[in-house]
Amino acid sequence: MIAGISVAVAVLAGCGPLPELDGDPTAGKDGGAKSDSETGRGVNPLDNPDGTGPGLKVISSDKDRAKARDLIDKVATKGRGAKTGYDRDEFGYAWADSVDDVPWGRNGCDTRNDLLKRDGRDIKYRSGSNCVIASMTLYDPYTGKTIDWTKSKASEVQIDHVMPLSYDWQMGASRWSESKRKQIANDPLNLIPVDGSTNGSKSDSGPATWLPPRRDIRCSYAVRFAQVALKYDLPVTSADKAAMLEQCA
Template identity: 40%
Template sequence: MSPLRSLGVAVVALLTVVLAACAPLRGDAPAPGSPARTSVEELLARVRMVDARGKPGGYERGCKPGQGCVFGAAWSDDTDAPDGHDGCGTRDNVLAQQLRDVVKRGNCVVVGGVLADAYTGTEITFTKADAGAVQIDHVFPLAAAWDLGANAWSLARRARFANDTVVNLLAVSGRANQDKGDKTPGSWLPPAGSSHCFYAAKYLTVAVSYDLPITAADRARLAEVAKGCP
């Protein structure tokens, strides 16, 4: 494992513990246990930067006949990502790990639980009947990753990235996830200001772990966020 990858995994592990321990918080002050300013600034010092997001073309997420399927089948268990080949789909793995009071059907399928949502600072009750209320977000959006270099990766590496439960996936509010789309930090931050430090460190950790650059606009926005971190 490369030094950058090791740093990324270590930071994400810490942030995951922090998020699990923190109650939802609506205010703009950083949530208790948020990553320190020095941690965010260290990541900013390590990440590569480009002037702007490129437009290489060729991004097709869909996997129906005739579609590009450039990141592999959605939520596939057949990857070398963490939790790959465990018999459960990636979405269910994330829900099982990040919700509390989890209810399952069989060994894998999550049908109920409660999410402490990092993006909105609220709690969301998840049920299978209203599954869209909680969605799985790629912190570093797939389309953005494609534009910023993933188009040159092997399909296996892209599939790992898309299903990396340790580094790049968060269970979040469906509405917030739809609002985010494929935006990067220069144009989108979580509605809950209390989560901005967490999100900044999480996004940068993905970038460092996979050697993806951020744009100049992203860097400026994240540097501003860092100033408000504890």
């Protein structure tokens, strides 16, 4: 847990009490605030359009929030389709490395370990491997928690599909080729390692019914959701788009 911060995880981010997580006075090596690389808190999604930078940084300036709204405005809307025929396997087996046209595809490591390496700190690998991560420290942008993770308790960290695969299916991915579905399932733009129980509460919800418990990261989350939708030419529901815009108001 980061010093001075108390975290309460809400099951549905649109309901109930919200954690007070704005502002972190931790000091960096120069005596000032720690840099993003020191804290592992990630980069501004507006500056990370391919998702290869770690985590999510809070979008706080009026200028960036205006840019965020402009980006979200470009996302098309339509009603959510039927879930008929959806199966996780329709997007390829989980964390496949054999994916073309996404960062780190076919690099010899599975997608989950690629994402843990991207966002983790103090990483230690399994003996004899330069790919399989055995332990690390992760800063979870959704809750503000720092998680000391080991592979023996793997489910404590889960990889969130920001735009859930079932949601993708209902918004048009059911008509895609298998290769394109594998891309969105393994694209680092759509993937963030987070607290496992928090990710479990999300299920396949859109932003109108689920947002990260941490209030000040929600605009960044909305931007990432929009970035994925625009890259893959997927619409969102009108309610979800309204919720996304509201987070960056």
